[in-house]
Amino acid sequence: MAFREVYRKGRHHYLYERESYWDPKLRKVRKRTLRYLGPCDARGRLRAPPSVRVDSLHSSFPVGPLAVLYAAARDLHVVDRVEEVLEVERSEASLLLSLALSQAIHRLPLSRVPDWIVRSPLPRWEAFDPAGIDRAVLDTALGRLSRLLPTRDWDHRGFDLQRVLTRSWRNGSREPATCYYDITKQAYYGTECPWAEVGHDPAIGAIGSVVGFGMVVSRDHHHPVLCRPLPVSQSDSVSLATTLEMLRGFGLGSITLVVNRGIVSRENVTRVVGAGHHLLGMVRGWTEETRRYATRWTEEGLERPEHVVARSHGNAAYARGFTAPLFGQPKVRVVVVSDARRRVEERQSRDLLVQELTGHPPRGRLGEIRHELGRVAVPSVGRRGFRVDRVALERERKLDGRFLLFHTDPTVPAAEVFRTYFQKDAIEKVFRTAMGPLSLGPLRYRRRDRIEAYATVVYLAYLLWSWSQRKLESKYPGRTLEEAFHTLGEVAWIRFGAGKSVREWTTRLTEEQAGLLSALGAMPYLPVP
Numbered sequence: 382m383a384f385r386e387v388y389r390k391g392r393h394h395y396l397y398e399r400e401s402y403w404d405p406k407l408r409k410v411r412k413r414t415l416r417y418l419g420p421c422d423a424r425g426r427l428r429a430p431p432s433v434r435v436d437s438l439h440s441s442f443p444v445g446p447l448a449v450l451y452a453a454a455r456d457l458h459v460v461d462r463v464e465e466v467l468e469v470e471r472s473e474a475s476l477l478l479s480l481a482l483s484q485a486i487h488r489l490p491l492s493r494v495p496d497w498i499v500r501s502p503l504p505r506w507e508a509f510d511p512a513g514i515d516r517a518v519l520d521t522a523l524g525r526l527s528r529l530l531p532t533r534d535w536d537h538r539g540f541d542l543q544r545v546l547t548r549s550w551r552n553g554s555r556e557p558a559t560c561y562y563d564i565t566k567q568a569y570y571g572t573e574c575p576w577a578e579v580g581h582d583p584a585i586g587a588i589g590s591v592v593g594f595g596m597v598v599s600r601d602h603h604h605p606v607l608c609r610p611l612p613v614s615q616s617d618s619v620s621l622a623t624t625l626e627m628l629r630g631f632g633l634g635s636i637t638l639v640v641n642r643g644i645v646s647r648e649n650v651t652r653v654v655g656a657g658h659h660l661l662g663m664v665r666g667w668t669e670e671t672r673r674y675a676t677r678w679t680e681e682g683l684e685r686p687e688h689v690v691a692r693s694h695g696n697a698a699y700a701r702g703f704t705a706p707l708f709g710q711p712k713v714r715v716v717v718v719s720d721a722r723r724r725v726e727e728r729q730s731r732d733l734l735v736q737e738l739t740g741h742p743p744r745g746r747l748g749e750i751r752h753e754l755g756r757v758a759v760p761s762v763g764r765r766g767f768r769v770d771r772v773a774l775e776r777e778r779k780l781d782g783r784f785l786l787f788h789t790d791p792t793v794p795a796a797e798v799f800r801t802y803f804q805k806d807a808i809e810k811v812f813r814t815a816m817g818p819l820s821l822g823p824l825r826y827r828r829r830d831r832i833e834a835y836a837t838v839v840y841l842a843y844l845l846w847s848w849s850q851r852k853l854e855s856k857y858p859g860r861t862l863e864e865a866f867h868t869l870g871e872v873a874w875i876r877f878g879a880g881k882s883v884r885e886w887t888t889r890l891t892e893e894q895a896g897l898l899s900a901l902g903a904m905p906y907l908p909v910p
Contacts, residue, residue, distance in 0.1 A: 383415060387425045396421040402892070439876035442500050444887070445869025445894070446486050448903035451506060453848040454478055456902065457549060459841065460507065466542045467525045475507040476514070476522045481841035491516045502874055506906060526834035539837030540609070544631045546844060547606050559600040559637040559801060562624065562644070566591040566613060575829040578613040592832065595624055600804060602851045607631070608840040610832045617644045618652065625656045637661055637790070639802060650708040654789050661802055664785040674705060674715050676779045683719050690799045696722065702795030707787055716786040716795045724782025731757070731777065735769055849901055856900035865897050872898070874908070
């Protein structure tokens with residue numbers, strides 16, 4: 382509740398409007414100033430209104446999310462690292478940070494970024510002169526990340542910067558030596574680009590011109606380790622091999638790489654193990670060997686309290702492991718997982734098909750039933766042309782709700798293999814963030830070097846995003862950075878004329894906005910009382 386309070390300074394008195402509030406951190410009531418009312422007498426009677434006069438509003442700039450991500454950049458010493466690795470002036474390093482901040486907040490085209498920088502507080506924060514910044518200057522800054530040298534060799538300084546920044550955040554982190562790796566495809570809007578090839582565009586669900594991007598992120602906080610462009614036609618084996626080479630160049634020792642089923646193959650397992658790393662994934666498809674592994678235990682032997690593992694949304698499954706040869710490796714931790722809910726759904730779906738078959742389905746429907754029954758349907762003489770193989774049906778029933786996970790490190794417990802694999806949703810969330818708030822695509826760069834430079838800009842943008850998300854979760858568990866930015870979107874940096882001077886202020890913060898900005902370390906960069 383607001384109240385008035387008189388402050389005495391020498392022989393003069395000044396009146397302020399104040400309010401009391403509860404500080405949960407200090408666990409006591411504190412007071413804060415709402416506004417200055419003017420000079421007064423000892424009894425609080427105003428003598429005259431405040432002398433500050435607002436003549437005109439110079440500008441207003443939305444600063445909430447920008448201040449948060451800039452605070453993350455200061456935590457990580459991004460500008461210092463850029464200046465050191467790329468061997469550029471500090472002002473140019475600040476421009477590259479500005480490009481990453483633009484990518485994370487607005488994803489403006491290069492032609493509009495100079496005006497955005499001039500209007501923003503970035504020149505003040507980084508102490509550089511915004512005069513003369515145009516698209517050519519930004520193009521030059523991007524060229525520092527990737528360029529073709531006079532010797533016709535490629536200078537990939539952007540990947541050097543990724544390596545240094547990865548080492549920097551890992552040094553102050555307790556992240557386990559486990560990373561997630563996946564590939565996404567982004568639409569290319571243009572006529573010619575060495576990286577763009579014809580492929581499946583997930584945005585439209587059809588064939589189009591696309592560029593592939595591979596990303597490696599950490600397990601717990603999902604900080605980026607590597608972001609690189611990939612030719613769409615390049616096989617998963619080749620792309621994984623070159624990614625392993627880059628990780629080795631980053632100085633990363635033995636790590637566990639978690640991948641999706643599309644990348645799992647005997648060849649890729651051999652490559653990863655040969656490079657001194659471990660691979661964790663799900664077995665795709667069934668062979669006689671993997672069927673035997675999956676049915677090693679009966680339901681009674683597998684679904685026991687000591688083997689239960691928690692799944693998301695309050696569900697549970699059962700995971701039991703053993704050591705066996707797989708993918709050409711003599712000793713692999715194989716984990717049999719049984720999901721009771723999935724078992725019921727699969728069994729009921731198949732039983733309904735078998736029951737439908739005993740009736741009189743139309744000829745067109747017969748083909749669909751045969752396709753859905755798969756191995757259970759075998760050729761047979763008659764009107765239908767196939768029959769249900771009861772032996773195969775029983776074999777399939779034993780596999781209902783079951784799947785196999787594997788880890789090339791045979792010492793890892795089954796529950797840990799299960800938890801680590803199903804945290805791979807992190808990489809999917811990373812790509813959702815990259816394609817949503819960070820606007821990874823569509824792409825319009827034509828040159829090879831610009832696509833590679835852009836990958837490093839996306840790396841920087843996501844590093845600032847994930848670092849801020851980590852700080853947010855420590856104070857507000859369960860809240861996403863996107864939600865916080867929605868709350869902070871109304872925080873603006875105001876410049877207004879007062880007499881002969883220009884004053885700067887931040888729009889009045891709500892209690893929630895002030896709490897978020899403080900938790901994310903952005904308050905020191907705002908002109909607030």
